[in-house]
Amino acid sequence: MVDYNGRMGRVYVAGRAMPPAEVRRWTGAFAQHVPSVRPLDVLDLGSGVGRLTPGLAEEFQGQAWGVEPSDRMREAAEQAPHPDVTYLKGSAEDIPLPEASVDVVLMFLSFHHFRDQPQGLREVRRVLRPGGVALLRTQFTDLMPDLFWYEYFPSAREIDAAMYRSLADTKALAAEAGLVPADEVVRLSVETPRTLRERYERLSLRALSTFEHLPADEVEAGFARFAADADRDPxxxxxxxxxxxLVLTRPR
Structure with a gap:
């Protein structure tokens, strides 16, 4: 598990920031997979520093809750208040919301941090209204991209793969929790393009949980080579x- 009250909490805002246009692209993409009626109430489960939570409130025109266990991350989110957003201390395994209280649950790169994934999915089903949708934005071990920066850190791909489940395993867990998974995984291309220099500057903050598990000497050597390449061809x-x-639905 990663301690987001420690070093990661200090660097996350700078290392994982999203420009407003990218937030709008994400929330617009999410909107294609939920009911078209508005307003919709939404839970951002594992909301971190609130990168997406205000955008979700604006996109779905209802109330948005950000549930986050890390005090440091939640405090950072609260530095940018929004009238329709409430941040709550809680976890996936014990969501501090009533049963059937939201229309949409977003799990944005948080599922692999759940301490008890089956219980977390049962809680997602509990807080969803019948017909509500959970959007599970995650990696799957059998669908992982070959990220360019893996070449600098030889252990990184194996470490990332160990964090995630296969698509079939994830679907099975969701079904056991009473959620209906869509037949096909959704592929989204909404990230902001960046140069090699920009990629280096963001990654060098080590705001990805991968770096918490890499050997220190591998991190040092990898970033030395990465920096040299960024200097040559920024x-x-x-x-x-x-x-x-993966889109999951609570049956009516």
């Missing part, structure tokens, strides 16, 4: 990878 356009998302 403006090189870097690839944008499709994101994967």
């Amino acid at each position: 403006g090189r356009s870097m690839p944008v990878y499709d994101a994967t998302m």
